[in-house]
Amino acid sequence: MRPETEGxxxxxxxxxxxxxxxxxxxTRGVAGRGAELSVVGLSGIELYEPGALTLVAKxxxxxxxIEAALAVEGQRLAFEPMDHRGLLGTTGExxxxxxxxxxxxGPRRVQAGACRDFLLGVRYVDGLxxxxxxxxxxxxxxxxxxxxxLMAGSWGTLGVLTEVSLKVLPLAEDEETVLVAVDGxxxxxxxxxxxxxxxxxxxGAAYDPDAGHVLLRIEGFAGSVAYRVEQLRGVVGGFGxxxxxxxxxxxxxxxxxxxxxxxxDGDVWRISVxxxxxxxxxxxxxxxxxxxxxxxxxxxxxxxxxxxxxAKMGDVSGHMTLVRGTGQAxxxxxxxxxxxxxxxxxxxxxxxGFFNPGLMx
Amino acid sequence: MEMPxxxxxxxxxxxxxxxxxxxxxxxxxxxxxxxxxxxxECDALTAYKCPPMLAVLPASTQEVSDVLRIxxxxxxxxxxxxxxxxxxxxxxxxxxxxxxxxxxxNDVLETDYANRIIRVQSGRTNLSVTGAVEEEDFFYAPxxxxxxxxxxxxxxxxxxxxxxxxxxxxxxxxxxxVTMVMMDGTVVEIGGAHLDAGxxxxxxxxxxxxxxxxxxxxxxxxxxRKPEGARPVLIxxxxxxxxxxxxxxxxxxxxxxxxxxxxxTLCIKACENFSxxxxxxxxxxxxxxxxxxxxxxxxxxxxxVEIAKRHNPVExxxxxxxxxxxxxxxxxxxxxxxxxxxxxxxxxxxxIPVSSLPMVLRRIGELSEQYGLPVGNVFHAGDGNMHxxxxxxxxxPGDLExxxxxxxxxxKLCVDAGGCLTGEHGVGxxxxxxxxxxxxxxxxxxxxxxxxxxxxxxLLNPAKVFPLSVTETxxxxxxxxx
Ligand SMILES: Cc1cc2nc3c(=O)[nH]c(=O)nc-3n(C[C@H](O)[C@H](O)[C@H](O)COP(=O)(O)OP(=O)(O)OC[C@H]3O[C@@H](n4cnc5c(N)ncnc54)[C@H](O)[C@@H]3O)c2cc1C
Numbered sequence: 001m002r003p004e005t006e007g008x009x010x011x012x013x014x015x016x017x018x019x020x021x022x023x024x025x026x027t028r029g030v031a032g033r034g035a036e037l038s039v040v041g042l043s044g045i046e047l048y049e050p051g052a053l054t055l056v057a058k059x060x061x062x063x064x065x066i067e068a069a070l071a072v073e074g075q076r077l078a079f080e081p082m083d084h085r086g087l088l089g090t091t092g093e094x095x096x097x098x099x100x101x102x103x104x105x106g107p108r109r110v111q112a113g114a115c116r117d118f119l120l121g122v123r124y125v126d127g128l129x130x131x132x133x134x135x136x137x138x139x140x141x142x143x144x145x146x147x148x149x150l151m152a153g154s155w156g157t158l159g160v161l162t163e164v165s166l167k168v169l170p171l172a173e174d175e176e177t178v179l180v181a182v183d184g185x186x187x188x189x190x191x192x193x194x195x196x197x198x199x200x201x202x203x204g205a206a207y208d209p210d211a212g213h214v215l216l217r218i219e220g221f222a223g224s225v226a227y228r229v230e231q232l233r234g235v236v237g238g239f240g241x242x243x244x245x246x247x248x249x250x251x252x253x254x255x256x257x258x259x260x261x262x263x264x265d266g267d268v269w270r271i272s273v274x275x276x277x278x279x280x281x282x283x284x285x286x287x288x289x290x291x292x293x294x295x296x297x298x299x300x301x302x303x304x305x306x307x308x309x310x311a312k313m314g315d316v317s318g319h320m321t322l323v324r325g326t327g328q329a330x331x332x333x334x335x336x337x338x339x340x341x342x343x344x345x346x347x348x349x350x351x352x353g354f355f356n357p358g359l360m361x
Numbered sequence: 362m363e364m365p366x367x368x369x370x371x372x373x374x375x376x377x378x379x380x381x382x383x384x385x386x387x388x389x390x391x392x393x394x395x396x397x398x399x400x401x402e403c404d405a406l407t408a409y410k411c412p413p414m415l416a417v418l419p420a421s422t423q424e425v426s427d428v429l430r431i432x433x434x435x436x437x438x439x440x441x442x443x444x445x446x447x448x449x450x451x452x453x454x455x456x457x458x459x460x461x462x463x464x465x466x467n468d469v470l471e472t473d474y475a476n477r478i479i480r481v482q483s484g485r486t487n488l489s490v491t492g493a494v495e496e497e498d499f500f501y502a503p504x505x506x507x508x509x510x511x512x513x514x515x516x517x518x519x520x521x522x523x524x525x526x527x528x529x530x531x532x533x534x535x536x537x538x539v540t541m542v543m544m545d546g547t548v549v550e551i552g553g554a555h556l557d558a559g560x561x562x563x564x565x566x567x568x569x570x571x572x573x574x575x576x577x578x579x580x581x582x583x584x585x586r587k588p589e590g591a592r593p594v595l596i597x598x599x600x601x602x603x604x605x606x607x608x609x610x611x612x613x614x615x616x617x618x619x620x621x622x623x624x625x626t627l628c629i630k631a632c633e634n635f636s637x638x639x640x641x642x643x644x645x646x647x648x649x650x651x652x653x654x655x656x657x658x659x660x661x662x663x664x665x666v667e668i669a670k671r672h673n674p675v676e677x678x679x680x681x682x683x684x685x686x687x688x689x690x691x692x693x694x695x696x697x698x699x700x701x702x703x704x705x706x707x708x709x710x711x712x713i714p715v716s717s718l719p720m721v722l723r724r725i726g727e728l729s730e731q732y733g734l735p736v737g738n739v740f741h742a743g744d745g746n747m748h749x750x751x752x753x754x755x756x757x758p759g760d761l762e763x764x765x766x767x768x769x770x771x772x773k774l775c776v777d778a779g780g781c782l783t784g785e786h787g788v789g790x791x792x793x794x795x796x797x798x799x800x801x802x803x804x805x806x807x808x809x810x811x812x813x814x815x816x817x818x819x820l821l822n823p824a825k826v827f828p829l830s831v832t833e834t835x836x837x838x839x840x841x842x843x
Contacts, residue, residue, distance in 0.1 A: 051609030052715040052745070074615055103557065114557055116565060117534045132807045133800070138712040139744035140531065140784035142520045142569050143792075143799055144826060145808040149533065149565020153558060170615035193475040199498075199586045221615075224657045231654075274476050274554035297556050319559030332559040337549045341814060342561045348810040360560055 004041040006123065006131060006162040012037070013160065014129025019354045022156040024060060024095035028102050029088040029324065030155065032356050039097055042162055045069055047137070054120065054137050056165040059097025066096055070168055078169040079115045080106030080252075086262040088324055097161045103153030106256040107204040107217070110196060110294045116152035118167045124151060124159035127350030137165040150345070156356045158349040172203075172219035176229050177245035177252070180214040180236045182207070185279035188214050189296035191239040193275060196295045198235045200228040206255045207292035214239075215251060260291055261302050267325030269309050271299040273318035281316045285309060331360050362409045362790050364824050365836060367456040371437050375414055378435050378459075382417055385427035390465070392416040401460045404447040405507075406791055408707075408761060413440065413454035420465040422540055422548060422578040429576060430546030432459055438823045439544070441572040443484065443512030448708055449789025451519060451571050455823055461576060463514045469493045470579065478537060478554050480581045483514035487521075490582065499584045502529035505785070506697065513580050520569030522785035524693075527743035528619040528652075529585070531785065533568040538581035541567060541574075544816045554581055566811055571787050572822040574815035588652035591619065593689045594662050596669045597643035597676040601625060602719035604645035607672045608742045609715055611649065614668055616661050621743035622648040622693050625722070628700065628737040628750070629692075635699030638692030641676040647742065648693055696739045697750070704752040706737075707764050711775030712746045712784035721778050725749055725771055732767040734760075746784035747775065773798050788826045796828055805831055 001020070003009040019034035043060035050073040057066055063081065070076050081104040083094060098104075100122070105114035112118075121135030134147035151158060182188045188207035195202045195216045204217030216236065218228045233242050245251050254260070261268055266288055273281055275296030282290055282299060289302035303309055306327040310320050319332035334342060342361060347353070375393070382391045392398055393415045402412040414437075419425045432439050438458040445452050454460050466482035467489070473479070474497055481490055487508040490501040504523035505511055511521070517539065522531040529535070538552030552564040567574055598604040608621055624632065624646045633640045640646060647669075651661040662679050669677060680686040692699075700706050713721050722738060729736045740747040749771055753764040772782045772792065776799045782792045796805060805827060812819065819835055 049714065049716055051613045053612060054714070073613070103562070105557070109556060113530060113534055116562060117530060126807065130803050132804050134804065134807070136779070136781050136799075138714055138746075138780045138784070140522055140526070140712045140741070140746040141781045142785055142787050143781040143783050144788060144796060144805070145811055146520065146533065146566055146569045147807060147811070149562045149568075150811075152565070153562050158561070170617060173615065190475075193477075197474055197477060197499075197586050199589050221657075221660060223660055224653060227654060227656060272555040272557050272559070274478075276473075276475050294556055317553055318555045321559070334560050335550070337543070337547050338551065338560070338563065341549070341563060344814040345561060345811065348814060349807070 001035065002038040002041050006042065006125070009039070009042065009160060009162060010125045010129045010131050013125050013127070016354050019357045022160050022356055024098035025062070025092040027088070027090045027092045027094045028084050028098050029090055030356065030359065031326070032359055034357070037160065039160060040095060046163065050075060053139070053168050054165060055168050056137055056163065057096050058163050059095060059161045061096050063094045063096055063099060071171065074171050075168045076171045077118070077166065078108055078112040079118050080108040080256055081115060082106050082256045087258050087268060096164060100152055100164050101154065101156050101161060107206060107252055107293050110205055110297070111201065111203040112169065116149050119148050119152050119164060120167055121165040122148050122151045122161055123163040124161045126159045127352055127354060132159065135165070139167055155359055157346055157360045158355070160355065174222040174225045175217060175219040175248045176225050177248040178216045178218070178229060178232055178236065179243045179245050180216065181212055181240040182214050183240065185209065185282050185292065187239060188292065189275050189278055191236050192295040194235055195232060198232065200232050202232065204252055204255070205295040207296070208260070209290050210260065215245065215255065217248060217252060255291070255293055258291055258300050261289055261300065264289060264302060266302045267305050267307060267327065268323045269301045269303065270321045270323045271301060271318060273297060273299065273316055277316045277318065281313070284312045284314055286312070334361070363829060364411065364455055365829065368840070371457040372414060374435055378431070378437060379415065381431045382428060385431065386417060386419060386424055390418045390420070401442065401454060401462070404445040404450060404452040406448055406450040406453070406789065409450050409453050409790060411454050411456055413458045413460040414456065416460040416462060418462045418465050422542060425461065425542045425576050425578050426546045426548055428461060429542050429544055433545045433818070433820065436818070436820070438820050440822050441514065441518065441576045443515030443518070444486065444510045446507045446511040447515060447519065447787065447789060448710070449783065449787040449791040451787050451789035451825060453790050458823065463512065463578065466578060474499065476554055477584055478581055479584050480579060481513055482579055483517065483577045484512050487511050487513060487516055494584050498587045500587050501582055501584055502535055503532050506694065513582070514577055517568050517577050517580055518570065518572045519785070519787040522746065524620045524622060524741065527621060527741070528617055533565060535583045536564065536568055536580060537583060539564065539567060539577045540579035542576045542578060544575065544818065544820050552581065571789065571826050573812055573826060574821065589654045590658060591650055591652040592658050592662065592680045592686050593648050593650040594665055594680065595678040595689045596647040596649065596674045597641040598645040598672065599643060599675050601645045601722045603672050604647055605718035607647065607669055608718070610668050611665055612743065614664060616651065616664055618649045618651050618743065620648070620650045621741070623738070623740050623742035624693065624696065625738040627735060628696055628739045631699040631703055631737060632692035632696055635702055636692045636695045638688055640692050643675050648689055693739070700737055700750045700752065705755040706750045706752050707768055709747070709749045709751070709768050709771055710783045710786040711772045711780055712744070713775050713778045713780035715742070715745045717778040718742070718745070721747070721774060724774055728767060728770055732763060734764055734767055745780060769795055790825055793826060794828045802831065
C-alpha cells in the first residue's frame with residue numbers, strides 16, 4: 001500500500017482489515033507484523049518561512065531534501081537527527097516522518113532540545129481513518145491538549161503521520177570542538193557537567209572511551225566561538241590535557257550516528273539516565289563497546305547478542321531501548337499505572353490495534 | 362459565561378464530604394465556610410466569578426491523593442489551583458466543585474547542579490525556583506511576567522511561556538518529570554532526571570492539559586547556568602509594518618536574540634505615562650535583547666543595529682550599562698500595569714505567523730474603530746505571540762460583552778492568519794467556545810479521548826478547554842451513571 005495523498009491514506013486505513021507496518025524510508029529498523037503501509041508517496045515541503053523559522057512538510061519528504069532547502073537559507077534542523085543506516089545496516093532514504101515518529105534527536109539535544117521540542121504541529125490519520133490535526137505552524141501554541149508531543153516518539157502506534165511542522169534555527173557560522181583527555185567515565189562525566197554548567201553554551205558533550213577523551217562543541221559566530229573556546233579550556237583544563245579537534249563536524253556526525261559501532265557485532269542499546277548515574281551504570285553493563293553522549297545522559301552500549309541488559313540496571317532510574325537486536329522488548333516496560341495509561345491511549349487512538357501492533361507494548 | 366448547572370446531588374453531600382476530608386487533612390486545610398471559600402471564586406480573569414463548594418489545601422502528595430480518592434468516590438468535581446494568576450479562567454470554580462490548592466506545597470526537594478536539575482513541589486512560585494539556584498548562578502528559564510506570583514503547578518498546567526522563550530523555550534521544553542495524582546488517587550511518576558521519555562511522551566501531553574488530567578504535586582525542572590551578561594537595544598519605528606519586517610530580518614540574519622518585544626503607540630504612551638521609561642514618541646517600538654560576554658553582546662547588537670538601520674528607524678538606543686538596560690525594560694515590564702491604570706482591559710493571547718504581523722495589526726486597528734474600543738498591542742514578536750489589550754469600562758453596561766465579542770473576533774483573525782487562539786495563557790473558560798474555530802469536532806474528539814483515559818469520570822477541572830456543546834454527551838453520561 002502506497003498512498004499518494006492524505007485522503008487516499010485515510011481511505012486505506014478506514015478499509016483495513018488487518019494490522020499494518022507503517023514505513024517511511026525504512027531506515028530506522030522497525031520490525032513488525034502486517035503488510036507494509038508506505039508513506040513515502042506523501043512527499044514535499046509545503047511551506048517554508050525562513051523569517052518565521054518554520055517549515056511544514058509531508059511526512060515522506062526525505063530528510064536530505066529538507067536539510068538542503070534549509071541550508072540555502074542558512075538554517076537547519078537544530079535537533080540534529082541521527083542517521084540510523086550505518087548502525088542498523090539499513091538502506092533507503094530517511095524521511096522526516098520517521099524522524100518525528102521516532103523522536104530522533106542527536107548530540108545537540110543537550111542544548112537545543114529534542115525533536116519533540118521542535119515539532120509545532122502534526123496531521124495524522126487515526127486508527128479509524130479519520131484525519132486529525134493538532135498544534136499548528138506557530139512557535140507558541142497552547143490551544144487544547146498537546147497531542148503533538150504525544151505523536152512524537154509514538155512510533156506510528158497512535159496514528160499515521162501525514163504532515164509535520166517544525167521550528168528550524170539558524171546554522172552556526174562556525175564550530176570548534178575542545179578535546180579533554182580523561183581517565184575513565186567518572187572523570188569524563190564530571191568534565192562534561194562542568195562544561196554544560198558553564199555559561200559558554202556547549203552544544204555537544206560526549207565521551208569516547210576508546211579515544212579516552214571528552215568532546216565539547218562550541219558553535220556560533222566566529223568571534224564568539226573563539227572567545228568561548230578559550231573560556232571553556234579554562235573550565236575543563238583541570239580534568240586533563242586539552243586540545244582542539246581538527247574535524248569538528250565530522251566528529252559529531254560520528255557521535256550522532258554512533259559510527260564506532262558500525263559493522264561491529266552485538267546488540268545495541270540506547271540508555272537514557274541522569275548523567276551522574278552513567279559511570280556506575282556503564283560499569284554494571286559489561287559492554288563490549290560504549291559511547292556517552294548528552295553529557296553522560298545518553299549511553300550507547302554494544303553487548304553480546306541476546307543480553308538482558310535491563311536486568312543490569314539495578315537501582316538506576318532511566319530507561320533502555322533496544323535499538324539493534326531482537327531478543328528483548330524494544331522499549332522499557334513501564335510501571336503498571338503508566339503502562340495502563342499508555343495502553344488505553346493506544347486503544348483510543350487505534351481501537352482496532354492495527355498500527356505497528358506490539359511495537360511499544 | 363455559561364457554566365453547567367451545579368449538580369444538586371453533589372451539593373447535598375457537602376457535609377459528608379467535609380467530614381471525610383477533615384479526617385485526612387489538618388483542620389485548617391479544609392475551607393468550607395462561605396465567607397472563606399469566596400477567596401477562591403476567581404483567578405486573574407476576574408470578569409467571571411463563582412465560589413466553590415469547598416477549598417482544600419493539602420501539604421503533601423499523600424494528602425492530595427487522599428483528597429482526590431475521596432472526591433472521586435463522592436463524584437465531586439475538583440479544580441486544581443496554583444496561585445490563581447490564570448488569565449483564561451483556568452482555575453475558575455464551579456459551584457459544586459472542590460478547589461484543590463497546592464500553595465502549601467512549596468518546598469525545594471532537590472537541587473543538583475551537576476545534572477542541572479531542580480525538583481520542587483508544584484506550589485512553589487516560578488521566581489523562587491530561580492531564587493533557589495541563584496547563589497550558584499543558575500536559573501530556571503521560563504519567565505512569565507507573573508513569575509513573582511504564579512506557581513510551577515500553573516506553569517505546567519498552562520505550558521506557560523515568558524519573554525525569553527525565543528531562545529529557551531516554554532515550560533514543556535524545560536520540564537523533565539512530574540509526580541502526578543490521578544483523579545482516583547493513584548500516584549504516577551512520569552519522566553525524571555533523564556532527558557527523554559521511555560515510552561509514549563505522556564509528560565508532553567500532561568504539560569498544557571490545564572489541570573484536566575491529574576494534579577501535579579512535584580516537578581523536575583531543567584536549570585541553566587546564567588549567561589555572562591545580557592543587554593537590549595531599543596528600536597523605534599514610524600510604522601508597524603516596517604517594525605514587522607525588521608523582526609523578520611533579524612531572525613533571518615542568524616542571530617537568535619533571547620527576546621524580541623514589540624509595543625505599539627497606545628502601549629508606548631501608556632507605559633511612558635506610567636513608568637517614565639523615556640520611550641521615544643513613535644508608532645512601533647522593538648526591544649531586542651541578546652546575551653553573552655561583553656564582546657559577544659557588542660557584536661550581536663552591532664549586527665542588529667545594522668539590520669535595523671536599513672529600515673530607517675526613528676530612534677536606536679543601544680544599552681551601554683545595566684542602568685540603561687533596566688530603563689529600556691522598565692516600560693515593557695509594566696505594560697499590563699500601565700494599561701490597567703488607564704482602564705479595565707482584556708488581555709488576548711493569540712499567536713500568528715510572524716509574516717502576518719502587519720496584516721493582523723492593520724485588521725485589529727480596523728476592528729478597534731468598528732467596535733469603538735481602543736486596543737494596545739504588546740507582544741513577543743520573535744515568536745508571533747500577540748497580546749492585544751482591549752480597553753473597556755467594566756462599569757458601563759454592555760461594554761464587557763462588546764469587548765468579549767471584539768476579542769473573539771481578533772482571536773478568529775489569528776487562527777485565520779495561520780495561527781492559534783492562545784500562545785501561552787491557555788484556553789480555560791475564556792476561549793473554550795472558540796475551539797471549534799481552530800479545530801474540527803474530530804480534532805477535539807481526539808483530545809477528549811486523552812481526557813477519557815486519564816479522568817474517565819470527567820471530574821477534573823470541569824467546563825474548561827472544550828466547548829460545552831462538545832462535552833455535553835459525556836457530561837450527561839456521567840450524570841446518568843450516578
Ligand atoms: C499580570 C500577569 C502576567 C502574566 N504573564 C504571563 C506570561 O508572560 N506568560 C504566560 O504564559 N502566562 C502569563 N500569565 C498567566 C498566568 O500567570 C500563567 O498561566 C500561570 O502559569 C498560572 O499559574 P498559577 O499558579 O497562578 O495557576 P492558576 O491560575 O492557579 O491555575 C492555572 C491552571 O492550572 C491548573 N492547575 C493549577 N495547579 C495545578 C496542579 N497542581 N495540577 C494540575 N493543574 C493545576 C488550574 O486548574 C488552571 O487550569 C500572566 C498572568 C498575569 C496575571
